[in-house]
Amino acid sequence: MTHLIERFTEHLKKGKYNSATIAAYRNAIFVFYNHFRDYPQSKITDELISNYLLGLSNNKNSKHDAIQSGKAIKLFYEVIFSKKLNLKSTGKIKEDQVIDVLSHDELFQLFNAVKNIKHKLLLMFVYNNGLKVNEIINLEVEDVDTENNTITIKNENAKRTRVLRLSPNLNWHIEKYKLKHNPKKIFFPGSGGEGYYSARNIQLFFQKALTDAGLDKHATLNTLRHSFAVHSLEMGMDVHILQKILGHSNIQTTTVYNQFVKVKMETLRSPLENIDIVG
CATH class of the missing domain: 1.10.443.10 (Intergrase catalytic core)
Structure with missing residues (x-):
């Protein structure tokens, strides 16, 4: 997986990404794959990725990280796997998901x-x-x-x-x-x-x-x-x-x-x- 991340990094360097963004995107992909380390690549579905990002977004200290991770993962899949992800919780993740609860x-x-x-x-x-x-x-x-x-x-x-x-x-x-x-x-x-x-x-x-x-x-x-x-x-x-x-x-x-x-x-x-x- 490391060689894929390096390929992704080279792509970012050739693009209009500053060093801070490149470092953040690299870290996001490392954390993402560490989370799914026990999953074969073919088993990491769009739904699993969406739930992963939703979990990040529900942590008040990680809302910005969730948004940035969503962007990094979508771009990584497009560059490395030529796949466009259909995610429910990337980009502008809702700050507060509301559900009704009866007392x-x-x-x-x-x-x-x-x-x-x-x-x-x-x-x-x-x-x-x-x-x-x-x-x-x-x-x-x-x-x-x-x-x-x-x-x-x-x-x-x-x-x-x-x-x-x-x-x-x-x-x-x-x-x-x-x-x-x-x-x-x-x-x-x-x-x-x-x-x-x-x-x-x-x-x-x-x-x-x-x-x-x-x-x-x-x-x-x-x-x-x-x-x-x-x-x-x-x-x-x-x-x-x-x-x-x-x-x-x-x-x-x-x-x-x-x-x-x-x-x-x-x-x-x-x-x-x-x-x-x-x-």
């Missing part, structure tokens, strides 16, 4: 405003582990184990699964739901107990729940996923564990949530408090 009080209002047990349980399932809409739609009866308090999420080809914790708080609601609806295969079937729920219908009753709860929020069903992620980090969950729960393939996607974490100073403890000092 604990707002979630309390939301869940208690829903009277339909099927709708209520579905929304609580989404928040329980930050599920995607397609994951809740495809959930099967056999995937929900109240005895062991687990929920199994299969990917589309069922070759990779995630076994997640099912909150014991849901058990009573699950039994109530089963007694009323008696789902056979699909845990949350469509109308009439047959087929799959549509994503649109789920979104519609989520919006109704917001209205009934008196919440004037620009939120979608995915807001429950975002809220779970942020609240989990606020409670001290390790970001790598959160990555596995959410099913992210790249840690940079998960670290985006760090910027929305609000930690109260009175809840923080110094490591010194764990040491008994004599005298």
Whole structure:
């Protein structure tokens, strides 16, 4: 890889780049390839590069570096590989990416405003582990184990699964739901107990729940996923564990949530408090 960077450097020297820019671009490429040192070149996709830059941009001390790195990487690929990258987060990377997060009080209002047990349980399932809409739609009866308090999420080809914790708080609601609806295969079937729920219908009753709860929020069903992620980090969950729960393939996607974490100073403890000092 070093010889490619040297070729890139020679290209920069022949162009109208000053020494400071050349040094910055060289460093950006070295850091970039160090980050992806375990990846074959063919496996470094546009999406991975976009997530890498997004991770840099979310660090308040690295926003300028993220913009400069994006320019350097795009130029490097054009010069060395004759490839034009299609990146979501290069150039003018957004200073602040905004996601909607519901507070604990707002979630309390939301869940208690829903009277339909099927709708209520579905929304609580989404928040329980930050599920995607397609994951809740495809959930099967056999995937929900109240005895062991687990929920199994299969990917589309069922070759990779995630076994997640099912909150014991849901058990009573699950039994109530089963007694009323008696789902056979699909845990949350469509109308009439047959087929799959549509994503649109789920979104519609989520919006109704917001209205009934008196919440004037620009939120979608995915807001429950975002809220779970942020609240989990606020409670001290390790970001790598959160990555596995959410099913992210790249840690940079998960670290985006760090910027929305609000930690109260009175809840923080110094490591010194764990040491008994004599005298």
